[in-house]
């Protein structure tokens with residue numbers, strides 16, 4: 001089931017897969033704006049209907065990774 005989620009398209013406007021968003025978070029993106037900049041997800045023609053999903057991914061993976069303890 002996890003592998004299936006990895007191929008999930010999150011941002012339909014810009015064709016951004018969940019795996020790319022997770023990669024951006026793992027590489028240090030800590031906010032929605034940083035994810036938008038790194039992946040182009042969330043800034044498509046629809047005005048960002050995928051943003052709640054991106055936010056959810058950020059919250060999930062930010063807690064798992066926690067690369068920068070200074071952010072607390």
Ligand code: FES
Pocket residue numbers: 010011012013014041042043044045046047048049050051
């Ligand atoms: S689906 Fe992501 S901006 Fe439209």
